[in-house]
Amino acid sequence: MKRVKVSSPGKLMLMGDHAVVHDRQCLVTAVNQRLWVTIEETSQTGEILIDAPDVGLDQFVVSLKQGELTDLPKAAKFVVQAIRNFDQFHPVKTGLHLTTASDFNATFGFGSSSAVTVASIKALAELQQLALSEAQLFKLAYQTVLDIQGVGSGFDLAAAIWGGTLLFSTGGKEIRPLVVKNLPLVVGYTGVKADTATLVKQVGGFLSAAPELVTPIFDTIQESVIQAEQDLEETNWAHLGQLMNLHQGLLNALGVSSPELERLVFAARSAGAYGAKLSGAGGGDCMIALVDNKTRSVVEEAIQTAGGQVLPVELSAPGIKVEE
Ligand code: MEV
Numbered sequence: 001m002k003r004v005k006v007s008s009p010g011k012l013m014l015m016g017d018h019a020v021v022h023d024r025q026c027l028v029t030a031v032n033q034r035l036w037v038t039i040e041e042t043s044q045t046g047e048i049l050i051d052a053p054d055v056g057l058d059q060f061v062v063s064l065k066q067g068e069l070t071d072l073p074k075a076a077k078f079v080v081q082a083i084r085n086f087d088q089f090h091p092v093k094t095g096l097h098l099t100t101a102s103d104f105n106a107t108f109g110f111g112s113s114s115a116v117t118v119a120s121i122k123a124l125a126e127l128q129q130l131a132l133s134e135a136q137l138f139k140l141a142y143q144t145v146l147d148i149q150g151v152g153s154g155f156d157l158a159a160a161i162w163g164g165t166l167l168f169s170t171g172g173k174e175i176r177p178l179v180v181k182n183l184p185l186v187v188g189y190t191g192v193k194a195d196t197a198t199l200v201k202q203v204g205g206f207l208s209a210a211p212e213l214v215t216p217i218f219d220t221i222q223e224s225v226i227q228a229e230q231d232l233e234e235t236n237w238a239h240l241g242q243l244m245n246l247h248q249g250l251l252n253a254l255g256v257s258s259p260e261l262e263r264l265v266f267a268a269r270s271a272g273a274y275g276a277k278l279s280g281a282g283g284g285d286c287m288i289a290l291v292d293n294k295t296r297s298v299v300e301e302a303i304q305t306a307g308g309q310v311l312p313v314e315l316s317a318p319g320i321k322v323e324e
Contacts, residue, residue, distance in 0.1 A: 001094070003040040004126040005324040008119040009033065009317045010103075010110030011159035012187065012288065013279045015228045015247055018203050018254060019221035020153040020170055027228055028155045029165040029180070032314040033104035035112060036323065037079075037119035039127060044095030048083060050076055052100040054112075064092060069148070075106070078113045082120040082144045089140075090128055098123075107193045108311065109285030113148075114156035117141045122320050134161050137320075138172050151200045163319025167229060180232050183315055185288050186268065186299050188308035190260035192284025199256050199281040206254060217250050241274025241290045248277035256282030264308040271295065271302035286311070 009030040016026025042049065050060040055075040062072065062080050064087060069077045079098060086092070098120065106112040118141045125132040132140075138161055142154040155168045158175050165180040207214040224243045231240035248265055251257055257265075261278045268276040268289035276289035287308070291299045300310045 001041040002127050004123045005036060005038040006119045006123040007034045007036045007323050008115045008160040008320045009163055010115055011156045016221060016225045017251060017280060019218040020155055021200055022218055023170045024218055024222040025167060025169045025225045026155050027225055028159045028168055029315040030159045030163040030317040030319060031110060032317040033110055035102040035115040035119060037123050038099045039123040040097045042095035042097050047095045048080060049097045050079060054102045055106055077148050078117045079120050081147050082117045085140055085144050086121055086124045090130060108189055109280050111156040115160045117144050118157055118160040118320060126322055137161055149197045151197055161320050163317055165316045178232060180316055184291050186291055187311045187313050188264045188287045188303040189311055190264060190284045190308060192260050194281055194283035194285045196281040199283050203254050217253060221247060221250055237274045237290055244275030244277040244290060251278055251282055258283055260284060261287050263306045264303050267302040267306035268299050271299045273299045
């Protein structure tokens with residue numbers, strides 16, 4: 001029976017949060033925290049056996065073809081839907097035993113759902129010796145995320161596939177790798193787990209209710225993404241920091257910041273960071289602060305004193321990899 005192991009990285013949104021769901025762009029970087037999926041063929045045709053100790057799944061059995069996903073734990077939903085979507089195009093003729101392992105805690109908001117979706121599809125393609133292009137992999141994975149979550153730009157899937165730092169447009173209309181040297185970021189975790197889909201829907205509701213107010217916010221975020229891309233190229237950290245602060249204010253205006261995020265953001269700024277903002281959907285999860293060699297340790301300490309946990313991550317990590 002054949003067996004394949006694939007790994008994919010987590011991500012951090014740098015700029016463009018929320019606006020990228022609404023036909024705009026964002027900057028995203030892959031982080032050196034990875035998730036591994038091993039898939040082994042079994043003789044139990046039509047059955048998927050899942051072991052995902054990180055999310056409490058032990059010998060969890062589900063049908064390949066049928067059954068509602070609503071009762072499944074979140075991690076299993078993405079895996080099972082990914083396999084079912086793949087099966088529609090490339091029928092799976094054996095049973096499957098899927099095992100996951102992860103460097104990162106699923107609560108940090110580094111994108112464990114997108115990483116597991118992408119890695120599962122890639123592992124299946126490898127099992128079938130199918131040359132799936134990055135674009136085809138993205139398409140299947142994006143369909144899976146929309147099936148489960150109903151909303152999302154797909155930026156996290158692109159980071160998990162391509163790795164590095166990317167300029168990304170909604171739904172993957174544009175995915176452009178950027179050359180970014182040593183972006184000096186500190187990542188602070190609030191200790192609060194946020195639900196991305198709920199926050200995305202909340203902002204979508206705000207847009208529908210008051211397009212005349214929310215559209216200009218998205219347009220300004222979009223402009224900040226364009227200027228930030230230039231700053232990354234020119235390593236203009238002072239200007240990038242200003243853009244991050246502006247972006248944070250706009251995310252706060254959209255209603256997705258939180259007392260915990262604000263505390264860490266202000267602590268980082270007071271300690272001398274060029275700028276700081278939440279990263280992702282908001283409501284909790286992580287914030288990022290732009291520092292330099294002189295301010296890094298002071299900012300890290302300030303984030304910790306304000307109740308945050310500093311996460312040691314490297315940016316622009318490699319994308320999806322077949323390991324075995
Ligand atoms: C969530 O990590 C980032 C959002 O922009 C949602 C998305 O792009 O899918 C809020």
